Amino acid sequence: MLQTYQYPEFQYVPPRELSSDTVTRKPAVVVGAGPIGLTAALDLAAQGVPVVVLDDNNTVSIGSRAVCYAKRALEVWDRLGVAGPMVDKGIGWKIGKVFRDEEMVYQFDLLPEADHKMPAFINLQQYYLEEYLVERCKAYGDLVDLRWKNKVTGLENNADHVALTIATPDGDYRLDADWVIACDGAKSDIRGMIGASFEGQAFQDRFLIADVVMKADFPTERWFWFNPPFHRNQSVLLHKQCDNVWRIDFQLGWDADPEEEKKPENVIPRLKAMLGEDTEFELEWVSVYQFACRRMEHFRHGRLLFAGDAAHQVSPFGARGANTGVQDIDNLSWKLKRVMDGTAPESLLDTYDTERVFAADDNLMNSTRSTDFITPKSPISRAFRDATLDLAREHPFARALVNSGRLSMPTPYAASPLNTPDTDAFKGRMTPGTPAADAPVTADGQDAWLLNRLGGDFTVLYFTLDGGVPDELKAFEDDPAGVKVVTVGPGGLADVKGLVAERYDATPGSVYLIRPDQYVAARFRQFDARRLRVALDTALGKG
Amino acid sequence: MFIDKDKTVREDGMTKLTTQPNLSRPDDFYEALIEAHRGLSDDQSRDVNCKLVLLLANHIGDMDVLKDALEMARKGHEPETAT
Numbered sequence: 001m002l003q004t005y006q007y008p009e010f011q012y013v014p015p016r017e018l019s020s021d022t023v024t025r026k027p028a029v030v031v032g033a034g035p036i037g038l039t040a041a042l043d044l045a046a047q048g049v050p051v052v053v054l055d056d057n058n059t060v061s062i063g064s065r066a067v068c069y070a071k072r073a074l075e076v077w078d079r080l081g082v083a084g085p086m087v088d089k090g091i092g093w094k095i096g097k098v099f100r101d102e103e104m105v106y107q108f109d110l111l112p113e114a115d116h117k118m119p120a121f122i123n124l125q126q127y128y129l130e131e132y133l134v135e136r137c138k139a140y141g142d143l144v145d146l147r148w149k150n151k152v153t154g155l156e157n158n159a160d161h162v163a164l165t166i167a168t169p170d171g172d173y174r175l176d177a178d179w180v181i182a183c184d185g186a187k188s189d190i191r192g193m194i195g196a197s198f199e200g201q202a203f204q205d206r207f208l209i210a211d212v213v214m215k216a217d218f219p220t221e222r223w224f225w226f227n228p229p230f231h232r233n234q235s236v237l238l239h240k241q242c243d244n245v246w247r248i249d250f251q252l253g254w255d256a257d258p259e260e261e262k263k264p265e266n267v268i269p270r271l272k273a274m275l276g277e278d279t280e281f282e283l284e285w286v287s288v289y290q291f292a293c294r295r296m297e298h299f300r301h302g303r304l305l306f307a308g309d310a311a312h313q314v315s316p317f318g319a320r321g322a323n324t325g326v327q328d329i330d331n332l333s334w335k336l337k338r339v340m341d342g343t344a345p346e347s348l349l350d351t352y353d354t355e356r357v358f359a360a361d362d363n364l365m366n367s368t369r370s371t372d373f374i375t376p377k378s379p380i381s382r383a384f385r386d387a388t389l390d391l392a393r394e395h396p397f398a399r400a401l402v403n404s405g406r407l408s409m410p411t412p413y414a415a416s417p418l419n420t421p422d423t424d425a426f427k428g429r430m431t432p433g434t435p436a437a438d439a440p441v442t443a444d445g446q447d448a449w450l451l452n453r454l455g456g457d458f459t460v461l462y463f464t465l466d467g468g469v470p471d472e473l474k475a476f477e478d479d480p481a482g483v484k485v486v487t488v489g490p491g492g493l494a495d496v497k498g499l500v501a502e503r504y505d506a507t508p509g510s511v512y513l514i515r516p517d518q519y520v521a522a523r524f525r526q527f528d529a530r531r532l533r534v535a536l537d538t539a540l541g542k543g
Numbered sequence: 544m545f546i547d548k549d550k551t552v553r554e555d556g557m558t559k560l561t562t563q564p565n566l567s568r569p570d571d572f573y574e575a576l577i578e579a580h581r582g583l584s585d586d587q588s589r590d591v592n593c594k595l596v597l598l599l600a601n602h603i604g605d606m607d608v609l610k611d612a613l614e615m616a617r618k619g620h621e622p623e624t625a626t
Contacts, residue, residue, distance in 0.1 A: 383590060386590070386593075387597060
């Protein structure tokens, strides 16, 4: 098969601990160097926390796996300084088309709101994504200790540390960690080692993934077929990736034999039927997968924290795997840093569990709904699905019911204990628990983006009328939990298009408290030191 | 912490679905309903019924009313297979 991508081989270095008699203790160990583990390493390093990353392999993700990255995940990576190459290399898209039988039922435009730095979606092969993340990790030097071909084979989850046994090509060694983040995927060995449950629904269906290289004149759009002439009674999804690689997912049904289906002599006729006899293409990758929707009951087990597919697994419809895993890390890292520093109680980490379990349930609900539409489980479910598709040709209301995957949006932590519920009147979407919206600004006359000024620390976003900032507000910057004051107005960021005020429903004097992960914690019409202090304490889990 | 807004019970405990007579010409409606299925196979009839449900549901629009109707329609039926 053709290879458009040259897989890097990362160097295995025998760990120092192999030749040591004493057991080293590390502040943080991440298990798994996939998109989630590498993001965890970057987020901890960005806060100055030294981190060891253990991975049983020595290259990036092989083959065709995650494809679509949504705006919120890109914003997290942008906060970590790594979104640039992803967006540059990735394929942006916003038009989706839904076909049924021989014809198009309708098309939709994601219509992303203008004036955000990050696009609504990009398509990018997972190996590129991981390559960029690894490159970014290297910029942190010794702070990120990437250990390839280091496989965790034993784990003791103690009250005050996690003890790991690690196998390398040169033998085993022991390593203790104050905290461990398990990002070792849906088949997580770490989860198995503590005997945690992973319950949910397995779907009796299989999908064939084919990556083909072709110079086709298909537009850069997401195409989804129900019952197409080239693949009757099943669904097909087409996505464009970079380097002229197209990703095609064929639904196969439960009775399909994965080994048979994977054979090029069976795949190529399917592709020819779909792409046309005359279209020249080369097969780059073929695999068969089946999926489940399930999660762990809890993502926090003392000093062992689970993130990404290790904690929750969703169907692929709607791009909720990697995208939601990255948001787990976004949520976890700042909390872990502050617990390590003693500026927040350890119980703050329990809110990682509540907030991200809530988000996982939202994702599971959405992906289960999509799956039920795409692969109806009963004759009546199928009849409603087909009736909906029939009606969708003529009637806009039915298009809203067609569910070929709802695209991943961040889940607001609507009822989080870290929120300070509004007491002042505000309009618009920026309610506490919601990720902060981006907007264009200028800083010292230079074009800039609001989101790039938020996050990392707690941010007090203050809308000043005359350029003045109350001394009591400035004093928050001395808080050991890490607080910065960002002003909008004279002397601060210029709201050149008026979109900051609009998106935040801000008036002169308005104050937003924004968490290090860029989620709104509290907002007030006027600055009041006592109320802001209480809100900050609440957001730190001291409430 | 998972809050389902659709599950809030109204304070009066009453359903919002009208079950009092609301059709001005009930016999005409019933005849039209049966007529809509005349000459169709069971599969075709099922398709007509599905479309009817979807069209009417959209017309009603109110999730509380729809939930009441779904519950009332299912009343008395025990599932035959485990779900």
